Amino acid sequence: MKSKVLGLALCVSGLLAACAPAPTPQAQAARQHxxxxxxxxxxxxxxxxxxxxxxxGGSGRDILTAAGASAGAVSGSRYAC
Known part of the structure; x- marks a missing residue:
C-alpha cells in the first residue's frame, strides 16, 4: 500500500514538473554562476x-583550522565569482 502511494506521489510530482515553464537562458546563466x-x-x-x-596544537589548531577555512572560503568565492 505504501509503495503505491509513493509511486502515485512520484508520478504526480513528475507531471507537475513537466508543466513548469522552460528556464530562460538568463536563468540558466544565473544558476551556473x-x-x-x-x-x-x-x-x-x-x-x-x-x-x-x-x-x-590543541585548541589553537582548531582555531587555526576554522580561520583557514573561513579565509579559504572567502578567497575561493572571490576567485570563482
Missing part, C-alpha cells in the same frame, strides 16, 4: 582548513 560561486567557496574552505590544520 551560483554553482560556480558555491563550488569556489567550498573548495577554498576545504583547502584553507587543511592548511590551517597544519599549524598549532
Amino acid at each position: 551560483e554553482i560556480a560561486c558555491l563550488s569556489g567557496s567550498v573548495v577554498g574552505g576545504l583547502i584553507g582548513g587543511a592548511i590551517g590544520n597544519q599549524f598549532g
Whole structure:
C-alpha cells in the first residue's frame, strides 16, 4: 500500500514538473554562476582548513583550522565569482 502511494506521489510530482515553464537562458546563466560561486567557496574552505590544520596544537589548531577555512572560503568565492 505504501509503495503505491509513493509511486502515485512520484508520478504526480513528475507531471507537475513537466508543466513548469522552460528556464530562460538568463536563468540558466544565473544558476551556473551560483554553482560556480558555491563550488569556489567550498573548495577554498576545504583547502584553507587543511592548511590551517597544519599549524598549532590543541585548541589553537582548531582555531587555526576554522580561520583557514573561513579565509579559504572567502578567497575561493572571490576567485570563482
